[in-house]
Amino acid sequence: MAKVLSINISSKKGIPKDPIEIGEFMENFGLKNDSHGGDWHRQVSLLGQESIEKIKAMGVEDLTPGRFAENITTEGIKLYELPIGTRLQIGDTVQEVTQIGKECHSRCAIFHTVGDCVMPKEGIFTKVLKGGIVKAGDKIEIIK
Template sequence: MAKVTAVNISETKGVVKETIEKGYFQLNHGLEGDAHAGSWHRQVSLLAQESIDKMIKSGAEGLTPGKFAENITTEGIVLYDLPIGTKLKIGETEMEVTQIGKECHKGCAIRELVGDCVMPREGIFAKVLVPGWVKAGDEITVIS
């Protein structure tokens, strides 16, 4: 079963995010209070714990959910294999995959902290189609 392992938030772009108990994902906006939220195609970022584990195995230390600035840390689903347009039910929400990976911006605090960033290769982005709450332990289902 694919599930959420953490919900993470930050008020500033390009920094690690803090894990919160649950987050409210607004329609066509993203995680309420997060710096990346807004009316654009990268409202929500997702990264698998399995991707974080790859970085740990390569020697990076101290990696926990949110260190790659992802809003939702997942487990049990290969996110970067999902085609753009895939619809996911995550907790109370529904989201649509809009982008796979991204370029890191210059001066990325994550790359400086851990020496590499897996987000450009294995992270994905989505927009919120149905608003609602998401918390650790919530199931993730591919709708279409």
């Protein structure tokens, strides 16, 4: 079963995010009070624990949720294999996949801290179609 492991937030872009108990996701914005929120196509970032484990296997320790600046850390779903346009029910929200990975223009704080980054290859971005609450343990379902 695909599920949410952690909700993560930061007040500035390009830095790791800190876990929070409950995330309030706003329609056409993203995570309330998060630096990446706004009326654009990359409102929410998601990264699978499975991707994080790949970096851990390279000998990097202390990779807590949010370390790659993802808003939602997931488990049990290969996010990067989802086609653009896929709709996901995550907690109370409905989100649509808008982008797989991203170009890493400059080596951000995350790259310098961790030594590599899986976000550009395996992280995904979504737009919030229906707002609501998301918390750790919530199911992630693909809407057919």
